[in-house]
Structures are given as structure tokens and as C-alpha cells.
Amino acid sequence: MNNNSLSRRKALKNIAGGATTLLAAPFIQGHQAPKEQAVNGVWKGNINHSVCRWCFDFIPFEDFAQQVKAMGLVGIDLVGPEDWELLKKYDLTCTMAQGAEIGLTKGWNDAQYHNKLVDNYKKHIVLTAQAGYKNLICFSGNRNGRDDEQGLIDCVKGLQKILPLAEKHGITIQMELFNSKVDHADYMCDNTAWGIELCKRLGSENFKLLYDIYHMQISEGDIIRTIRDNHQYFGHYHTAGVPGRREIDESQELYYPAIMRAIVDTGYQGYVAQEFLPSDRTNLKTLEQAIQICDV
Numbered sequence: 001m002n003n004n005s006l007s008r009r010k011a012l013k014n015i016a017g018g019a020t021t022l023l024a025a026p027f028i029q030g031h032q033a034p035k036e037q038a039v040n041g042v043w044k045g046n047i048n049h050s051v052c053r054w055c056f057d058f059i060p061f062e063d064f065a066q067q068v069k070a071m072g073l074v075g076i077d078l079v080g081p082e083d084w085e086l087l088k089k090y091d092l093t094c095t096m097a098q099g100a101e102i103g104l105t106k107g108w109n110d111a112q113y114h115n116k117l118v119d120n121y122k123k124h125i126v127l128t129a130q131a132g133y134k135n136l137i138c139f140s141g142n143r144n145g146r147d148d149e150q151g152l153i154d155c156v157k158g159l160q161k162i163l164p165l166a167e168k169h170g171i172t173i174q175m176e177l178f179n180s181k182v183d184h185a186d187y188m189c190d191n192t193a194w195g196i197e198l199c200k201r202l203g204s205e206n207f208k209l210l211y212d213i214y215h216m217q218i219s220e221g222d223i224i225r226t227i228r229d230n231h232q233y234f235g236h237y238h239t240a241g242v243p244g245r246r247e248i249d250e251s252q253e254l255y256y257p258a259i260m261r262a263i264v265d266t267g268y269q270g271y272v273a274q275e276f277l278p279s280d281r282t283n284l285k286t287l288e289q290a291i292q293i294c295d296v
Contacts, residue, residue, distance in 0.1 A: 050095040050273035077273040100124035107141025109151035129169035140189035176210040179218040208235025231266035240276040
């Protein structure tokens, strides 16, 4: 998440946008990935490539879906039930479903929200399963004066009320890790250790962490070792350039080809979704470049 005028908060409420041009051929310089690229939308197959809708909401959704499909991506992240039929129209999957949450700051770490969250998630677990999808996002919420232990206790109490249903329907509930240093002040699940402790206490293969590489680089760094040592707790990955959540090119500090190789080496079979804010809001050229960089 980012403080830019284009934010996920705004985008989740108002998916809108203008027309876009067709994709231009990518050209990647410097320390980026080799020059192999998709031929007729076919990549190497080691990474299941996806993209977060909110970052590209300047493109009408149907146009976006068509171009994403032509680019060889398997699906789109952070799409709610109202748009799933459009994904199916273009043979795309919803790689991370949304719609059950009541906000980024009001989450499972506060018992006052449990009744509403339990109702929402039970409904969306069934909807997600009926649509044939596997992942449903959730958030810890902000601390608001609660310490980390109390947050863990409340998260466990609340999430235990929905995990049996998630297990029954084969849905993985995924809590996203955010940084609280730059983008999400006071967010509780702002470090890997806290998220892993929550996973351990819940003890369910149907609860994982959405490991956002951008956020965790800001919070704690040590990305590759963290992935190697803790990959069993990570069910999904997001990318973006640091600093600024811009393109993952040579202008930022993370070396994504090595990070992607580390993910592949763990045997990961899930999705990697691009979640950067493009500098050029007229086409998807930088998205194709990002996929090329990550296609190890």
C-alpha cells in the first residue's frame, strides 16, 4: 500500500479508468532478467504470473483482462465476486479474492469486529469455492493501543470461527503483511515473526501469510533468507519496487530475478502478483517488463 494519490483504499472503492493503448515491446537494460520473453503469451512456467487490479484501474476492467490474458498471465489479484464472471469470460482466475474484509485498519486483531468479519468471511468462503478459486485475503487491522500478544489472542479467537469452513471448502485465508513505517502506520501484522506466530497458533494449512516483498523490504529486509527459512508459512507473493512502489526495474533496490529464483527453489506452486504503481498510466508496457524480469 502506498500514500500516492492512487491508493488501494481508493481503488477498492472506485474501480474506474480511461482507455489504454496496446502493449509496446519491452526493452530491459542493466541488471535485469535475460531477454527471453513471452512468445504468443507463453512464459517459462516456473512462476504463475498475476497482477493486482487496483494498480491499473486507469484501464477499463474488460480491456485490462483482455491484455493481461494476451500477455500470458494466469489471473488477476484482488478482484471481488462482482467481477468474477468477466475473469471467466477471458479464462483468467482470481488469484486472490477480496470482498469479505471491512477495511485495512479494522481487522481480526480487534474482537469488536469479529461478528461482522465472521459473517462476511463465511459468505465469501462459499462464494470463492463455488467460483473455483482458492485464496481469500484478510487483514490484521491496526493496533489502536493493543499490544502484539493481545492482537494474536484476538486473531486466533476470530479466525478459528471461520477456518473449519475454509478447510471444508479448500480455501486458504491469507493475511497480508504490510509495513507500518511508510505506508500503514499502526498496522499490527507488520513483520514476519508476528505473522508466523499467528500461523503457528492457528495450526491450519488453510491459513497463510501473503508475503508482500515491497512491504517487508521496508519493514525488515533480508528477503531471500526469510523466504528460504519460512516459505511454508507463505501462500502468496506481491512485488513492487523500493522505494516508492514503482516499477521493479534498475531504478530501485531489490533484485527480483534472485528473489524469484529463491521462491522457485522452495517448490512454491502458487501465484506471484505484480503490485507496483506504473509511472506511465497509458499502457501496460511496464507490466510486461516486470513479468519478464520475474520469469526466471
